[in-house]
Amino acid sequence: MTRIDIPEDSLFGLGNLPYGVFSTPGTPPRAGVRVADTVVDLTFVDDVFAAPCLNPFMAQGHARWVEVRARILDLVSGDVPDAAVHPVDSVTLHMPFEVADYxxxxxxxxxxxxxxxxxxxxxxxxxxxxxxxxxxxxxxxxxxxxxxxxxxxxxxxxxxxxxxxxxxxxxxxxxxxxxxxxxxxxxxxxxxxxxxxxxxxxxxxxxxxxxxxxxxxxxxxxxxxxxxxxxxxxxxxxxxxxxxxxxxxxxxxxxxxx
Amino acid sequence: MTRIDIPEDSLFGLGNLPYGVFSTPGTPPRAGVRVADTVVDLTFVDDVFAAPCLNPFMAQGHARWVEVRARILDLVSGDVPDAAVHPVDSVTLHMPFEVADYxxxxxxxxxxxxxxxxxxxxxxxxxxxxxxxxxxxxxxxxxxxxxxxxxxxxxxxxxxxxxxxxxxxxxxxxxxxxxxxxxxxxxxxxxxxxxxxxxxxxxxxxxxxxxxxxxxxxxxxxxxxxxxxxxxxxxxxxxxxxxxxxxxxxxxxxxxxx
CATH class of the missing domain: 3.90.850.10 (Fumarylacetoacetase-like, C-terminal domain)
Known part of the structure; x- marks a missing residue:
């Protein structure tokens, strides 16, 4: 298990928790959350994050966004399974969502x-x-x-x-x-x-x-x-x-x- | 088997063969081709037409478009399986493709x-x-x-x-x-x-x-x-x-x- 160290001046503290889509060598793109200089694999939170974009999760609506954010905060502020943890400079970042209209x-x-x-x-x-x-x-x-x-x-x-x-x-x-x-x-x-x-x-x-x-x-x-x-x-x-x-x-x- | 009757003045003769996406009561949308006043279910030609839009077929490229058009012409100018044949006024027509940009x-x-x-x-x-x-x-x-x-x-x-x-x-x-x-x-x-x-x-x-x-x-x-x-x-x-x-x-x- 890994406890994520968050420097005082990090722009990616527990109040932020932005979503992205990442891959590591030889693995398919999936959703993650950034905490300090760490990317946490969100497939450990919910299967919806196994998709190569955030659209399926976004489509589930506001109540789910609130609920899942609480679960993510809970996960990343405690001990995180080692397999879910990736240094941000070891991952490739992709388009986080499919753009329908812009x-x-x-x-x-x-x-x-x-x-x-x-x-x-x-x-x-x-x-x-x-x-x-x-x-x-x-x-x-x-x-x-x-x-x-x-x-x-x-x-x-x-x-x-x-x-x-x-x-x-x-x-x-x-x-x-x-x-x-x-x-x-x-x-x-x-x-x-x-x-x-x-x-x-x-x-x-x-x-x-x-x-x-x-x-x-x-x-x-x-x-x-x-x-x-x-x-x-x-x-x-x-x-x-x-x-x-x-x-x-x-x-x-x-x-x-x- | 059905032989499709094409009136002389039909706008949907064998030189046209337009693609669409249709469903009948209780069935999922899939691709079809229109011949006279008949819609022929194209899943009888290729599995790619089981998708609810033409995008997967279109993505296969020009050589496939040519090849599949020849197979469709061959099918609809001969005896067509009854299960593939639907009068146009018995089907619901859907968006034929997903629009990425317009x-x-x-x-x-x-x-x-x-x-x-x-x-x-x-x-x-x-x-x-x-x-x-x-x-x-x-x-x-x-x-x-x-x-x-x-x-x-x-x-x-x-x-x-x-x-x-x-x-x-x-x-x-x-x-x-x-x-x-x-x-x-x-x-x-x-x-x-x-x-x-x-x-x-x-x-x-x-x-x-x-x-x-x-x-x-x-x-x-x-x-x-x-x-x-x-x-x-x-x-x-x-x-x-x-x-x-x-x-x-x-x-x-x-x-x-x-």
Whole structure:
């Protein structure tokens, strides 16, 4: 049995317990939880974690997420079977879930204003709709990859003087974003209220939606970002459960929606 | 055994042979082929058709599509086992495949010009990029449904005089489109050439991407269509193999890309 040592300053203490999907040499991908610099194999907790992605567990819904989190906390704060314990640098991390749909909102007023100045110099940076509704677009679900995956610089058309030119993007950009992972579906045609956020959303990941700004600037009118953002989107391999964030709540900056 | 009678004027003759997914009362969804007004159960041809969607078959690639199409033609033009034969009005049709990503291009100059006049009255209807590249956006894969599924009129924000109003869409629109179903994936970062179209694309469906024009007109700047087109997209339950279209080729109208 192993007792996991958690340094005082670890970002992966008992209040976090993020989920991921990992494999070791010669074994299939399965779900694990990270504690300090250790990955604990969750198939020792429940068979649902033998799947190569978290989707089957997420689909079981909020009550199960609460119950299983308590069982995981119980396991990792005591003696853990040796066979369940892997140093994090000995495992390969995979996509933690299959992405069904992926929506990118630009919800920061500062960011939206900066992009407005970038793409529409000389005009009002925020569009009239921005303060009334969350403006977003669908990204390409099939190109979401776990952090660490090599990204190929995309080629495409870039706006030119007389005509567009074709070649590798010269204005690759990065964006630090937070992604929310919806765990349970809703029936077609039924709205989900904002109050149901905590019931439906399983957890959060870090996101970088890589952007080829030159390709985007030429192609995005009027139907929005497409190839300029569809070559790759990186996410953290660890999904922090929404339940872990309750203890970390702070007041947000005041907002002035209209 | 059954010999299928195909009327002279049937749209579902031996040159078509579209694939679908069907069930009969008390049986699980599986793949079938339509011949005249008959659905033939394809599990009599190959086990891959026992899946509730065409994805496993599509993933087997172009050479298999050719080979299996020949076997299906052989089966349905001769005596078919009675247990494989179902009148089309006795079956329930389902989504024929799982949608991983869904991209909507506006490839018709007339349509793109009409929409430009609708959304940007008084300015040049076609954007400068339109004649240089195919302009498209990602749709919501999770709301693609087979034709016949009831669609709920969406509610949302509509542009108002002083401020937006909220309510049911007043400007629901329909669009008759052709959808191409990509059968086999490509590695991340590797481009697929236009010449590979016939190898990669499994077939075609009819598409109606329902549009709530009032919701779209308010929300779509600058990131493109979102909720105004994300409530539902209907497709025909029958996927016509690309192989069936070879015999139907006609010259297209001349195009003047720049």
């Amino acid at each position: 929506v990118d909102f630009y919800a920061s007023e500062h960011h939206a204003s900066n992009l407005g100045r970038l793409f529409r110099p000389g005009s009002e940076p925020l569009m009239p709709n921005w303060k009334h509704l969350p403006v977003g677009y669908h990204g390409r679900a099939g190109t979401v990859v776990p952090s660490g995956t090599d990204i190929v610089r995309p080629t495409g058309q870039r706006k030119g003087e007389a005509a567009p030119t074709f070649g590798g993007s010269r204005r690759l950009d990065i964006e630090a974003e937070v992604g929310f992972v919806v765990g349970t579906p809703s029936p077609l045609g039924s709205p989900v209220g904002a109050d149901d956020f905590g019931e439906r959303v399983f957890g959060a990941v870090l996101v970088n939606d890589w952007s080829a700004r030159d390709i985007q600037a030429w192609e995005y009118v009027p139907l929005g970002p497409f190839l300029g953002k569809s070559f790759a989107t990186s996410i953290s391999p660890w999904v922090v459960p929404l339940l872990a964030l309750d203890a970390a709540r702070v007041a947000t900056p005041p907002q002035t929606p209209e | 991209v909507d291009f506006y490839a018709s100059e007339h349509h793109a010009s009409n929409l430009g006049r609708l959304f940007r009255p008084g300015s040049e209807p076609l954007m400068p990029n339109w004649k240089h590249l195919p302009v498209g956006y990602h749709g919501r894969a999770g709301t693609v449904v087979p034709s016949g599924t009831d669609i709920v009129r969406p509610t949302g924000q509509r542009k108002g005089e002083a401020a937006p109003t909220f309510g049911g869409s007043r400007r629901l629109d329909i669009e008759a489109e052709v959808g191409f179903v990509v059968g086999t994936p490509s590695p991340l970062g590797s481009p697929v050439g236009a010449d590979d179209f016939g190898e990669r694309v499994f077939g075609a469906v009819l598409v109606n991407d329902w549009s709530a024009r009032d919701i779209q007109a308010w929300e779509y700047v600058p990131l493109g269509p979102f909720l105004g087109k994300s409530f539902a997209t209907s497709i025909s339950p029958w996927v016509v193999p690309l192989l069936a279209l070879d015999a139907a080729r006609v010259a297209t109208p001349p195009q003047t890309p720049e």
